[in-house]
Amino acid sequence: xxxxxxxxxxxxxxxxxxxxxxxxxxxxxxxxxxxxxxxxxxxxxxxxxxxxxxxxxxxxxxxxxxxxxxxxxxxxxxxxxxxxxxxxxxxxxxxxxxxxxxxxxxxxxxxxxxxxxxxxxxxxxxxxxxxxxxxxxxxxxxxxxxxxxxxxxxxxxxxxxxxxxxxxxxxxxxxxxxxxxxxxxxxxxxxxxxxxxxxxxxxxxxxxxxxxxxxxxxxxxxxxxxxxxxxxxxxxxxxxxxxxxxxxxxxxxxxxxxxxxxxxxxxxxxxxxxxxxxxxxxxxxxxxxxxxxxxxxxxxxxxxxxxxxxxxxxxxxxxxxxxxxxxxxxxxxxxxxxxxxxxxxxxxxxxxxxxxxxxxxxxxxxxxxxxxxxxxxxxxxxxxxxxxxxxxx
Numbered sequence: 247x248x249x250x251x252x253x254x255x256x257x258x259x260x261x262x263x264x265x266x267x268x269x270x271x272x273x274x275x276x277x278x279x280x281x282x283x284x285x286x287x288x289x290x291x292x293x294x295x296x297x298x299x300x301x302x303x304x305x306x307x308x309x310x311x312x313x314x315x316x317x318x319x320x321x322x323x324x325x326x327x328x329x330x331x332x333x334x335x336x337x338x339x340x341x342x343x344x345x346x347x348x349x350x351x352x353x354x355x356x357x358x359x360x361x362x363x364x365x366x367x368x369x370x371x372x373x374x375x376x377x378x379x380x381x382x383x384x385x386x387x388x389x390x391x392x393x394x395x396x397x398x399x400x401x402x403x404x405x406x407x408x409x410x411x412x413x414x415x416x417x418x419x420x421x422x423x424x425x426x427x428x429x430x431x432x433x434x435x436x437x438x439x440x441x442x443x444x445x446x447x448x449x450x451x452x453x454x455x456x457x458x459x460x461x462x463x464x465x466x467x468x469x470x471x472x473x474x475x476x477x478x479x480x481x482x483x484x485x486x487x488x489x490x491x492x493x494x495x496x497x498x499x500x501x502x503x504x505x506x507x508x509x510x511x512x513x514x515x516x517x518x519x520x521x522x523x524x525x526x527x528x529x530x531x532x533x534x535x536x537x538x539x540x541x542x543x544x545x546x547x548x549x550x551x552x553x554x555x556x557x558x559x560x561x562x563x564x565x566x567x568x569x570x571x572x573x574x575x576x577x578x579x580x581x582x583x584x585x586x587x588x589x590x591x592x593x594x595x596x597x598x599x600x601x602x603x604x605x606x607x608x609x610x611x612x613x614x615x616x617x618x619x620x621x622x623x624x625x626x627x628x629x630x631x632x633x634x635x636x637x638x639x
Contacts, residue, residue, distance in 0.1 A: 247514045247515055247516040247521070247583075248512055248514075248515055248516065249515070249516055249584070249621070250515060250516070250517050250549060250584050253512065253515045253523065253525070253549075253550065254549065254550065254553060254565060256511060256512060256525065257525050257532070257534070257550050257553070257554055258553065258554065258557045258564065260511065260525065260527060260532045260554075261483075261530075261532050261558060262558075263280075263414050263557065263558050263559065263560045264414050264415055264417065264483060264558050264559070265414065265415050266280040266281075266412050266413065266414050266415065266560075267412070267413065267414075267415050268410045268411070268412055268413075269410060269411060269413055270409065270410055271400050271403060271404055271408065271409060271410065271411060272400075274395045274399075274400055274403070274410075274411045274413055275395055275396060275397055275399075275400050276394075276395065276454055276455065276456060277394075277395050277411075277413035277414070277456050277559060278392060278393065278394050278395065278413060278414065278556065278559050278560040278561045278562075279389050279390065279391050279392060279393050279395060279399075279411065279412070279413065279560070280391065280412045280413050280414050280560050281391050281412045282387045282389070282390055282391045283387065283388050283389035283390075283399075283402075283403050283406065283408065283411060284385060284386070284387055284388070284406075285382050285383065285384050285385060285386050285387075285388050285406040285407065286384065286406060286407030286408065287384050287406065287407040288378060288379045288382070288383045288384045289379070289380075289381040289382055289405055289406070290376055290377070290378050290379070290380060290381065291378060292322075292340045292341070292378050293340070293341040293375050293376065293377055293378050294338055294339065294340060294341065294375070294376045295317070295335045295336065295337055295338065295339050295340075295341055295348045295374065295375065295376070296337065296348065296374045296375065296376050297337055297348055297350045297351075297374045298335070298336050298337055298350070298351050299335060299348050299349050299350040299351045299353075299354070299374065300313070300332040300333065300334060300335060300348070300349050300351070300354065300361055301317065301323075301327060301332060301333040301335045301341050301342055301345035301347070301348055302327070302331075302332045302345055302347055302348075302349055302368075303327060303328075303329065303331075303344065303345060303346060303347070304346050304347040304368060304370070304371035304372075304373075305329070306329055306330055307347065307349070307367045307368050308363060308367055309354070309361065309362055309363040309367075310330075310360055310361060310362040310363070311330060311331060311332035311360075311361045311362075312330060312331055312332065312359055312360060312361075313331075313332050313333070313334055313356070313359040313360075313361060314327070314331045314332070314333060314359075315333050315334070315342075316333065316334040316335070317333050317334070317335045317336070317339040317340055317341070317342055318335075318336045318339050319336060319337070319338035319339050321339075322339060322340035322342070323335075323340075323342045324342075325342065325343075326342065326343045326344040327342050327343065327344035327345040328344060331344075332345075332349075332361050333345060335348060341375055346371050346372060346375070347368045347370075347371055347372060347373050347374070347375065348368075348373060348374035348375055349363075349367070349368055349373075349374075350374060352365065353365035353366055353367075381405070382406065388402050388403065388406045389402060389403060390562070391560070391562065392560055392561055392562025392563070393562065394556075394561060395411070395413070413456070413559070413560070414456070414558070414559045414560045415456075416456045416457055416458050417456065417457045417458070417483040417484060417555060417558055417559065418457075418458050418460065418481070418482040418483050418484075419452065419457045419458070419459055419460070419482060419483065419484045419485075419486065419555070420459075420460040420461075420462070420479045420482045420484070420485045420486065421445050421448050421449060421459060421460070421461050421462065421486050421488075422462050422465055422475060422479070422485070422486065422487045422488075423442050423444050423445045423462075423464045423465070423487070423488050423489060423538075424464065424465045424466075424467060424472065424487055424488065424489040424490040424498075424499070424538070425442075425464060425466075425467060425489045425490070425538055426466050426467050427439050427440055428440065428441070428442040428464035428489075429441060429442065429464070430442060430463065430464075431443065431446055442464045443540050443607070444488040444489070444536075444538070444540055444543045445461055445462075445464070445488070447540060447543065447544060447547075448486065448488070448543065448547055448551070449461055450639075451544075451547055451548070451551075451552065451639050452551075452552075452555070455552070455555055455556075455559075456555075456559050457555060460479070460482065462475070467490060467498055468498070469498050469501060469502055469505065472490070472498050472499070472502035473502045473505040473506045474506075475502075476502055476503055476505075476506035476508065476528055476533075477506045477507070479528075479531070480506070480507075480528050480529045480530075480531055481529075481530075481531075482531050483530070483531060483532070483558060484531060484532050484533075484534065484551075484554060484555070484558075485528060485531050485532070485533045485534070486533075486534050486536060486547075486551060487499055487533070487534070487535045487536065488535075488536045488537065488538055488543045489537070489538030490502075490535070490538065491522040491523065491524050491535040491536065491537050491538070492522040492537070497522075499524055499535040500513065500524060500535075503524070503526055503528060503533060503535075506528060507528065507529070508526050508527055508528035508529075508533060509526055509527050509528075510524060510525075510526045511525045511526050511527065512524075512525050513525075515546075516582060516583045516584060516621055517545075517549075517583050517584045517585075517586065518583045518584070518585050518586065518602075518604075519537070519539065519541050519542040519545055519546075519586065519602070519604035520536075520537055520542040520543075520545050520546040520549075520586075520604070521537070521542075521583070522535075522537050523535065523536060523537065523546050523550065525550075532554060534550060534551055534554070536550075536551070537604070539604035539605045540604075540605065540607050540610075541588075541603075541604040541605065541606065541607065541609075541610050542604040544610060545586050545616065548566055548616075548635070548639065549566065552566070552639075553565050553566065566635050567635065567636060568618070568633055568634070568635060569633070569634055569635075569636060570631045570632065570633055570634070571591065571594060571595065571596050571615075571631065571632070571634060572594070572595050572596070572628075572629050572630060572631050572632070573595065573596050573597075573617070573626060573628055573629070573630060573631075573632050574592060574595030574596055574597040574628060575597060575598065575628050576625070576626065576627055576628050577598075577617070577619065577623075577625070577626040577632070578625060579622075579623060579624045579625050580619045580621070580622070580623050581621070581622070582621050582622060583621055584618065584619065584620050584621050585602075585617075585618075585619035586616040586617070586618060586619075586635075587602060587616065587617040587619060588600055588602065588609045588610055588612075588613035588615075588616060589613055589614075589615045589616065589617045589634065590612065590613055590614055590615065591614060591615055596615055596617055596632065596634055598617065599612050599613050600612065600613075613637055614636065614637050615634045615635065615636055615637055616634060616635040616637060617632055617633075617634050618632070618633040618634055618635065619632075
């Protein structure tokens with residue numbers, strides 16, 4: 247068995263990021279920047295007022311002033327401001343030439359064109375002014391290559407002068423559940439059957455990612471059927487199976503993949519839950535065989551499938567976020583596999599929940615964190631800090 251870290255590295259090394267495309271800003275959120283986003287303009291392009299008030303010279307801060315015009319956003323005052331003069335100005339408007347300070351309207355009174363000070367005078371030149379280039383300058387990188395694009399990045403790119411961004415194309419991902427015992431969610435189950443929860447779970451985990459999903463009804467544990475299914479999906483970027491990944495007589499993913507012309511890169515990871523993960527190739531597709539137990543499928547999808555998707559879509563940091571917090575209870579020493587304990591953050595402390603059985607979903611549903619217990623970790627007393635993955639999917 248290999249470690250979690252080695253498995254992640256080897257999976258990400260199976261394929262380079264896919265081709266790029268240009269998309270409108272509205273389509274870019276949820277993707278990763280395939281190149282640096284460089285500002286095409288300076289923001290602000292000119293000194294702007296941060297408040298409603300009057301643009302004056304700081305040298306004349308005591309007033310009074312004679313109003314000689316008005317500057318509004320999108321309609322600037324084009325003459326110069328001289329000694330004893332002021333320009334009525336509004337938030338976001340260009341500061342006129344000659345003026346260097348904004349006095350807010352609450353601190354003055356106006357009668358006709360005469361403005362006098364009624365409260366505190368400005369304390370320094372530049373007060374209430376947003377200087378040109380204060381946000382960013384033309385030619386600077388505003389979003390680096392490999393950054394995940396959220397709404398805030400899209401807004402920044404728009405302000406920087408872009409109407410489109412370069413991203414990696416969407417991935418074609420196939421989800422295949424295997425097992426004679428599976429029936430469709432909502433269908434009536436016999437005593438020896440269970441609902442096929444893995445497919446809907448994985449599809450939900452991938453919603454919002456740049457993928458085009460192909461979802462299939464559960465496939466029976468039949469070597470010929472599974473082999474045909476693999477061959478039919480060879481044009482995908484990623485083929486994900488759940489179930490059939492262990493070593494029993496009905497675990498047929500390995501022989502089916504080989505029969506379809508694929509190869510096994512590694513099989514089995516020193517982790518709990520999720521030991522029997524199979525990573526391989528079939529043509530240009532990466533194949534991931536995840537365990538059939540739903541908790542194992544969830545954890546391994548979070549640690550391997552989602553990072554693989556992020557990597558192929560150009561993410562600079564595709565691995566899941568890892569944080570630390572104190573454990574609220576004593577944790578016993580573990581063995582040669584990395585454990586992932588379902589837990590809840592309670593008042594800033596991590597408290598394990600439920601029984602860590604890989605077939606039991608109730609505790610996973612209740613959890614909002616996975617405590618990470620590296621292989622051969624010794625006893626950990628309550629209050630000591632431990633690593634964990636936040637559960638955000």
